[in-house]
Amino acid sequence: MTDEPKRVAVVGAGPAGFYACEDLLKHGFEVDLFDVLPTPFGLVRAGVAPDHPKLKTVTRRYEKTASEPGFRFFGGVELGSDVMRSELFERYHAVIYAVGTSDDNRLGIAGEDRPGSHSATEFVAWYNGHPDYAEREFDLSVGTAVVIGNGNVAIDVARMLVLDPDEIKVTDTADHAITGLGAASVEHVIMLGRRGPVQAAFTNPELLELGELKRSDVIVDPADMQLDEYSAKWLEEHGDKTARRNVEILTDYSQREPQGKSHRIELRFLRSPMEIVGDDDEGRVSGIRVVKNRLSEELRAVPTGEEEVIECGLVLRSIGYRGRPLPDVPFDERRGLIRNEGGRVTDEEGRPIPGEYAVGWIKRGPSGVIGTNKKDASDTIARLLEDAEAGKLNEPAGETDPDAIEAWLKAEVPGLVTWEGWNKIDRHETTAGEPHGRPRVKVVSVAEMQQIAGG
Numbered sequence: 355m356t357d358e359p360k361r362v363a364v365v366g367a368g369p370a371g372f373y374a375c376e377d378l379l380k381h382g383f384e385v386d387l388f389d390v391l392p393t394p395f396g397l398v399r400a401g402v403a404p405d406h407p408k409l410k411t412v413t414r415r416y417e418k419t420a421s422e423p424g425f426r427f428f429g430g431v432e433l434g435s436d437v438m439r440s441e442l443f444e445r446y447h448a449v450i451y452a453v454g455t456s457d458d459n460r461l462g463i464a465g466e467d468r469p470g471s472h473s474a475t476e477f478v479a480w481y482n483g484h485p486d487y488a489e490r491e492f493d494l495s496v497g498t499a500v501v502i503g504n505g506n507v508a509i510d511v512a513r514m515l516v517l518d519p520d521e522i523k524v525t526d527t528a529d530h531a532i533t534g535l536g537a538a539s540v541e542h543v544i545m546l547g548r549r550g551p552v553q554a555a556f557t558n559p560e561l562l563e564l565g566e567l568k569r570s571d572v573i574v575d576p577a578d579m580q581l582d583e584y585s586a587k588w589l590e591e592h593g594d595k596t597a598r599r600n601v602e603i604l605t606d607y608s609q610r611e612p613q614g615k616s617h618r619i620e621l622r623f624l625r626s627p628m629e630i631v632g633d634d635d636e637g638r639v640s641g642i643r644v645v646k647n648r649l650s651e652e653l654r655a656v657p658t659g660e661e662e663v664i665e666c667g668l669v670l671r672s673i674g675y676r677g678r679p680l681p682d683v684p685f686d687e688r689r690g691l692i693r694n695e696g697g698r699v700t701d702e703e704g705r706p707i708p709g710e711y712a713v714g715w716i717k718r719g720p721s722g723v724i725g726t727n728k729k730d731a732s733d734t735i736a737r738l739l740e741d742a743e744a745g746k747l748n749e750p751a752g753e754t755d756p757d758a759i760e761a762w763l764k765a766e767v768p769g770l771v772t773w774e775g776w777n778k779i780d781r782h783e784t785t786a787g788e789p790h791g792r793p794r795v796k797v798v799s800v801a802e803m804q805q806i807a808g809g
C-alpha cells in the first residue's frame with residue numbers, strides 16, 4: 355500500500371457493516387458508511403424486539419467505531435438510485451455490501467395476500483418504527499392470530515402480541531404501535547411449525563421467555579412431544595445442545611397446567627399451511643387450512659393428507675428472508691444473496707471482481723445472532739487485506755479526496771444525514787423518552803429526521 359490510506363465504501367449500517375468498518379479502521383483504511391435510512395444500526399434499531407433493550411446496547415460498540423478518525427456516515431443514500439455502483443467504484447478502492455436480506459419468503463399458497471395476512475417483516479418493522487412501514491395497518495381487533503414458522507422472529511412477534519401494555523409502554527416501541535398493540539384484542543396466538551419440536555429453530559433463552567410471560571400461558575400438546583422415531587434417533591446421535599434443551603423446555607411446557615392467564619401462546623407442530631381462507635375471494639382472513647405432516651427419514655415434512663382449518667383473524671408468516679438484488683451487483687437468484695465466494699463478489703464465471711465484497715446476511719443468508727456478524731465481517735476483511743497486499747483492489751478513476759466526495763454526495767442527495775446529524779436525531783429521541791422512562795421515542799418520518807438532523 356502507498357502512504358495514502360485506501361478508502362472503502364461500506365453500504366448498509368447494520369451490525370455487519372459496523373463490524374466491517376471496525377476491522378477496516380483497525381487496519382489503517384478510511385471508511386464511508388452508507389445507509390438508505392437517515393439512521394444507523396439496521397436491524398438493531400428496526401428488528402430487535404423493543405422489549406429486549408439489552409440486545410440493543412451493542413450499539414455502544416458501533417458508536418465507538420463511529421468515533422474513530424477515518425470514519426464517516428452518510429445516511430439517506432440509496433444505492434442504485436441516489437448513487438450508482440459505478441459511481442462508488444470511481445471513488446473508492448473497495449465497496450462492501452452489508453445490506454442484509456430485506457425481502458421475506460412467501461408461502462406461495464392461496465389467500466396469502468388477503469387483508470389480515472402479513473409477513474412478520476412488515477409487523478416487526480411497524481412496531482419498531484421503520485419509516486417505510488409506519489403507515490401500515492394491522493387489524494388487531496381479532497381474538498386469534500396464527501404465526502407461521504418456528505424461528506426466533508416468530509417468537510418475537512408472538513410475544514409482542516401478548517405483552518401487557520404496561521410492559522410495552524416503557525420500551526422504544528413506536529408510538530403508533532404502542533397505541534395499536536394496547537388496543538389489540540388478540541388473546542390467543544398459535545405458532546405453527548411444519549416440522550417437529552426437535553427441528554424448531556428457536557434459541558433456548560427466547561423459548562424460555564415464552565414460559566415467563568406476565569399475562570400469557572404457554573401451551574404445548576403432550577402428544578406433540580412424543581417424538582417420531584427419526585427425530586428421536588437424530589436427537590440421540592446428532593442433537594446439539596440447543597435442540598436438546600429446546601425439547602426439554604417444550605416438554606416442560608407440555609406438562610404445565612395453564613395458570614388461567616388472560617392470554618395464551620400455543621405451539622403446534624407438524625402442520626403446513628395450505629390456504630389462508632376468508633369469507634369470499636378477496637375477503638378478510640377467517641382461518642388457515644393446514645395439513646398435518648409426518649417426518650421422513652431425512653427429517654423433511656411430508657403431508658399426511660389429513661387437514662384441518664384453524665379459525666383466526668390474523669396470519670403472520672415468519673418463514674425467513676431473502677436478499678433483494680441491488681442494481682448492477684451480481685446476484686445469486688437461487689440463494690437470494692449477492693453472488694460471492696467467502697465474501698469476494700464474483701462474476702458469472704466465478705471470478706472475484708476486484709474491490710467488491712459482501713458481509714453479513716446478504717453474504718451468507720439470514721442466520722445466526724448479532725455477534726455472528728463479527729466473525730463473518732472479519733473473514734471478508736481478511737480477504738480484502740489479502741487482495742490489498744496483492745495489489746488487487748479497485749483503482750478508482752475519479753476523485754478520491756474525502757472532502758470532494760462529501761461535496762458530491764451533498765449535491766446528489768438532498769437530505770443527506772451525517773453522523774453529526776444522526777447524533778441530533780438520537781438526542782431528540784432520547785430526550786423525548788426520558789420523562790416517560792423510555793429509552794427513546796422514535797421519530798418515524800424521514801422528513802422529520804432530516805429536519806432534526808439539519809437543525
Ligand code: NAP
Nearest residue numbers: 503504505506507508548549555672673674720721722723
Ligand atoms: P429461521 O430461524 O430461519 O426460522 C424460519 C422458520 O420458518 C423455520 O422454522 C422454518 O422451518 C420455517 N419455514 C420456512 N419455510 C416454511 C414454509 N414454507 N412453511 C412453514 N414453515 C416454514 O428465521 P427467522 O426466525 O426469520 O430468524 C432469522 C435469524 O435471526 C435467525 O438466525 C434467528 O435466530 C435470528 N434472530 C435472533 C433473535 C434473538 O437472538 N433474540 C431474534 C430474532 C431473530 P424449517 O426448519 O422446516 O425450514
